[in-house]
Amino acid sequence: MENEADAFYRELPKVELHAHLNGSVSVNTIEKLISRKPHLNIEHGMTAIGKGQRRTLDECFQVFKVIHQLVDSEEDILMVATDVIREFAADGVKYLELRSTPREEKRTGLTKKGYIESVIKAIKNCKSEGLDIDVRFLVAIDRRNGTEVAMETVKLAEEFMQSTDGLVLGLDLSGDPTVGHGKDLLPALLRAKNCGLKLSLHLSEVPSQQEESNLLLSLPPDRIGHGTFLHPEMGGSQSLVDQVVTNNIPLELCLTSNVKGQTVPCYSKHHFQYWYQMGHPSIICTDDKGVFSTNLSQEYQLTATTFGLSHEAIWKLSQQAIDWIFAPDAVKQQLKQKWEAMKPQVFK
Template identity: 25%
Template sequence: MRDWSTMPKAELHFHLEGAIPVPTLWELIEHHGGDPVIKSPQQLVDFYAYRDFAHFMETWVWMNTFLRTYDDFEFAAEAVARQLVEQNVVYVEAFFSPSDFRRHNLTRQGIALAIRAGLDKVPEVEVPLIVDLVRDRGPEGTSATLDAISEVAGDARVIGIGIGGYEAEHPPELFVDVYRKARDRGFRLTAHAGEAAGPASVWGAIKTLGVERIGHGVRSAEDPALVEYLVEHQLPLEVCPTSNIRTGVVSDWESHPARTLIEAGALVTVNTDDPAMFHSSLAGEFRVLEEIFGLDEETIKKISLAPAQASFAPPDSKQRLHDQITAWWD
């Protein structure tokens, strides 16, 4: 058995807000005058348990209400980056979701720059950003967020776009224009699909949005033709095993579709999604591969290297990442 905590790790599906360490969020809660229900860090830990996907989304929205100033975002981003370094995570493409910005008179541009300022304080980990346009905001809202972020994409190092949120209610087809616009502006494309909705959502993301990766995609396993497509095209999947269990998208480890996708030969990466909110870590996801899925070392090695292949980084960075991870295995 390997010690996954020592492996240099990379992940491609990681929400910055959902990764804010509990002590850091607790500081923000206290700083903003406390919460009527959550009275201690332990209560916050216990609060991070979900009946279903919708309950998780409600908790996510609640957590975001404690990010009220640019300083909060900078403070939180720095804490997230420091925790990544402690865990030997060397490269992360991190989502941020500037959707609730209006409530505290913030701008989306300002949020992106504040997050970048926090991340830049921790140069030991490389964290380019992907803006989650939040599908609940519809075609117009997502388009407005894209326009705002485009103004600061260079300075804030925003390299791609995605759509999180309520997948079933807001199918990919609604976002064709905004994805086309993003592609024309040089953003790389991913989308949450096949998590809270089924294979049709994944087909939609591929065929109508032209995504270069699929966020989650686990429900693709329900459609053999889709699995065949994913394998043939080696379209990367940002699989988040523990997340699926915590949100109830997958009912138990026995029936987790990730194993089917891996065994079929899909290009699978493993990711934490929202590690603080799921009490998880990237090393823990590798333990899942080894101990729960029972995968052999060769297969786990391939998965550990998959981010170097599937990332949106320039070729030289991808090669560096590949070499760094390979050196640990040798």
């Protein structure tokens, strides 16, 4: 039986701003994908990190490689994106920005354009089903693929931004943080910014990236993913913190992901506390709800129990996330009205 505390977090209206599509695939969807491709001999343990388990960052990226083997056609992407959106909606998420790197697979005829089109189709299908969730898409640059591919990705994102009536509204920079350097991606990111795409950049995910973080903060990005090692106590610097604070750049914080990926030693030492106590915009997110066996309700509950936050403080945290979505002000206003309308029901 669900207790009252669990019910509060599930009924809490939520905003999810850092969710990688392939990392958000649930056990149920993985099951469907495995049954379609038995020849791959993939088992559940290869696609998710269970309760109490941890992996190195490198091992986490190996998990994505396995999932990519299962998701390699337009049909797969449509199913995966549809399932992921439905699951976020069932968890009380009212606004979702999904992100993913468009891939091509010669064997199945999948193109990068077809990849994005399949995600857009899933978003539109879920809308026509009447799901109470507003979904947008951020096209992701994988830093491992270098300058040229990054520029191609931006051009693709630009094209979809103009043709999808606001469904594609930004760009994510992600991929293995130990590979490549931000300076090689700067031309693509500048082009994206200049054409009106919003930027959410994975930044300072691993130690000793001060130079790169400094460079990328000079853009500046509209939001930061993780930012684990920005502050001096974690090997960052006061000057990095000052840039983030001066530009009021919100952080997308993913507690379970960081603990299971071992970039943070334990929940109580998560950098959420550092930024939250400072009053800096901090958004609770899942990162990869499938891979890390979590959901957004659980992440809010973990935040509350770890840092002693009241229901009122959690409500405020959830509501303030609306200010940092990439959709226009009219959408923000609608969401704020929805939150106000739902408040009596959640605090009943």
